Amino acid sequence: MTTGLRRRMGVEERRQQLIGVALELFSHRSPDEVSIDEIAAAAGISRPLVYHYFPGKLSLYEAALRRAADELASRFVEPREGPLGARLLRVMGRFFDFVDDHGPGFSALMRGGPAVGSSTTNAMIDEVRQAAYEQILAHLGVTDPPARLELVVRSWVSLAESTALIWLDGRRIPRAELELQLVHDFAALAAVSAAYDAEMAGVLLGILAEEPADGPFGDLVGRLVALAPSLPAVPVQRVP
Numbered sequence: 001m002t003t004g005l006r007r008r009m010g011v012e013e014r015r016q017q018l019i020g021v022a023l024e025l026f027s028h029r030s031p032d033e034v035s036i037d038e039i040a041a042a043a044g045i046s047r048p049l050v051y052h053y054f055p056g057k058l059s060l061y062e063a064a065l066r067r068a069a070d071e072l073a074s075r076f077v078e079p080r081e082g083p084l085g086a087r088l089l090r091v092m093g094r095f096f097d098f099v100d101d102h103g104p105g106f107s108a109l110m111r112g113g114p115a116v117g118s119s120t121t122n123a124m125i126d127e128v129r130q131a132a133y134e135q136i137l138a139h140l141g142v143t144d145p146p147a148r149l150e151l152v153v154r155s156w157v158s159l160a161e162s163t164a165l166i167w168l169d170g171r172r173i174p175r176a177e178l179e180l181q182l183v184h185d186f187a188a189l190a191a192v193s194a195a196y197d198a199e200m201a202g203v204l205l206g207i208l209a210e211e212p213a214d215g216p217f218g219d220l221v222g223r224l225v226a227l228a229p230s231l232p233a234v235p236v237q238r239v240p
Contacts, residue, residue, distance in 0.1 A: 015053050015063070018043055022064040026105035031061050062120050065109065069124040072098050073131035080139055084207050085183055085216035087139055092160070092179040099164045100175070107168050110161060132157045140203065148193045148200045156186045184220040 009017065021043045025034045036057055040047045054060040075094040078087045099106050109125065136153045137145055145153070160182055167178055187207075194201040211217040 011053070014045075018050060018053060018060060019064045019067055022060055023068060023102070023105070026061075026064065026108075027102045028104060030104045030108040031064075032108065036060075062124075065121055065124055068102065068105065068109075069128050073128045076132045076135040078135070078139065080141075083211045083215050083217075084139055085187070085211055085218075088136075088183045088186060089179060089216050091135075092182050095160065096164065096167075096175055096179055099168065103168050107165055110165055129154075129157055129161075132160075140207070142203075146197075146199050148197045149203060152186075152189045152193050152200070156182075156189055159185055159189075180216060180219070183216045184223075187217050187220055 018039065022031075022034070022039050025038060025042060036050055037047055039060070040050045043050070050060070054063065072095075075098055076091055078091050080087070109121070133153055136157070137143070137149075140149075140153075142149065163178065163182060167173060167175070190200065190204045190207070194204040208217060
């Protein structure tokens with residue numbers, strides 16, 4: 001039988017509840033559009049009580065962001081087993097799960113705004129990007145990347161971020177196609193760099209050696225081969 005009495009929460013439990021409530025609201029609207037009154041109402045407590053646990057909206061937002069940032073960074077963690085293309089595709093699936101579930105909050109965070117302009121929040125965003133970068137290097141088995149490889153990986157992380165932001169504005173491309181395209185983008189960035197640098201060529205050949213014909217990278221090769229007959233002939237100019 002329900003007594004109707006509300007269970008009293010401890011300080012940390014209440015803080016975690018408020019963070020969860022804030023994240024849920026930020027999933028539907030930009031943090032700048034969500035008031036403390038709404039957070040309090042959704043949590044079933046008074047506005048002054050929210051300020052008892054958090055000095056202001058920014059401190060609550062930063063706490064919510066910390067949880068979201070940790071979760072987003074974890075989406076790039078993948079067992080280092082099997083071909084790289086399949087691993088990256090699974091990573092992109094989890095990344096877009098997060099983007100899909102936290103659209104307005106993700107967009108406001110990455111694009112900046114009054115509620116996300118503090119040095120603390122900017123540092124958290126950089127942490128997520130660094131975590132993604134380090135995870136990709138780990139998948140490649142590289143601890144001390146050459147300059148061109150670092151450029152490829154950081155560029156790809158930025159591309160995934162900007163692609164997700166554009167996709168949220170209308171979702172005009174099927175999500176599964178976009179996830180696969182981003183995996184193809186990684187291969188394309190690596191291939192262009194390999195054309196200029198022998199060390200990068202070695203990295204790329206090492207990746208492709210472990211890729212099955214029916215994997216994401218094999219799919220890209222098949223698409224390019226099918227496209228080749230329709231392309232105009234271009235004279236090859238060898239670089240001295």
